[in-house]
Amino acid sequence: MPTSDVHNIVPILSVIQNLQPRSVLDIGCGFGKYGVLLREYLDVWHERLEAEDWQIRLEGIDAFAPYHNPIWDYIYRKVHVGEAQEILPTLPEFDVILIADVIEHLEREVAIELVRCGLSKGKFVVLSTPKEFYPQQDVNENPYEIHRILWTRADFPPGTQVKAVPGLSCNVFVASRGPIPWQATYVADLRNVLYLRSRHKLRRLGPFGWPLAATLRWLNRRLA
Numbered sequence: 001m002p003t004s005d006v007h008n009i010v011p012i013l014s015v016i017q018n019l020q021p022r023s024v025l026d027i028g029c030g031f032g033k034y035g036v037l038l039r040e041y042l043d044v045w046h047e048r049l050e051a052e053d054w055q056i057r058l059e060g061i062d063a064f065a066p067y068h069n070p071i072w073d074y075i076y077r078k079v080h081v082g083e084a085q086e087i088l089p090t091l092p093e094f095d096v097i098l099i100a101d102v103i104e105h106l107e108r109e110v111a112i113e114l115v116r117c118g119l120s121k122g123k124f125v126v127l128s129t130p131k132e133f134y135p136q137q138d139v140n141e142n143p144y145e146i147h148r149i150l151w152t153r154a155d156f157p158p159g160t161q162v163k164a165v166p167g168l169s170c171n172v173f174v175a176s177r178g179p180i181p182w183q184a185t186y187v188a189d190l191r192n193v194l195y196l197r198s199r200h201k202l203r204r205l206g207p208f209g210w211p212l213a214a215t216l217r218w219l220n221r222r223l224a
Helices: 006-019 033-042 070-075 084-090 108-121 190-223
Strands: 023-027 057-062 078-081 094-100 122-130 161-166 170-176
Touching (some): 006 094, 033 094, 084 108, 108 122
Antiparallel strands (some): 161 170
16 A cells, blocks of 8 residues: 555654754655655744745655655655665665655565665664564555565664664664664653653642652553
């Protein structure tokens, strides 16, 4: 399908907003949902409403030409049609490379090489993928829709810095060749969001509010 898990939207957008990139490559852009959201929160959010005022270099890759739609033409500077593992090495560098619900469609060796290339072309790779493997066939008569692997943290190339944000049905990984700022994933992690909100509400308890919130956060992480 030219779409992806709805529960990944908040963590992915939170991470990318925190990284404040000037350029993003959306691999497997499909319908163009993340293109729209990235354009909104990286350009329109800063009052750059008109396309001629947009400052973020936003490009996409998709292997299935029939997914082409008006969003591609309006939102992205360019969408490259073809297999990402062939196109990515030919592109310039990006601040962020997004691989949202795509990696599970590749053979493992190809997937690892794509991520390795992404790490060489991007300062950060943001990748989402299901927590568990489930079969999927060639939806929409698209052979690229077949599920082939379960990608885990252990599949990242050796030496890669990786932070994980656990989701309901998927994991969101932030990977880089260098250090990853703690702010990148802090508000993307639902456990941290719940902690911050509970700490705010428990202030009414005075000096006991913060310890109680911290205890609830610790229990949440231990039991997750």
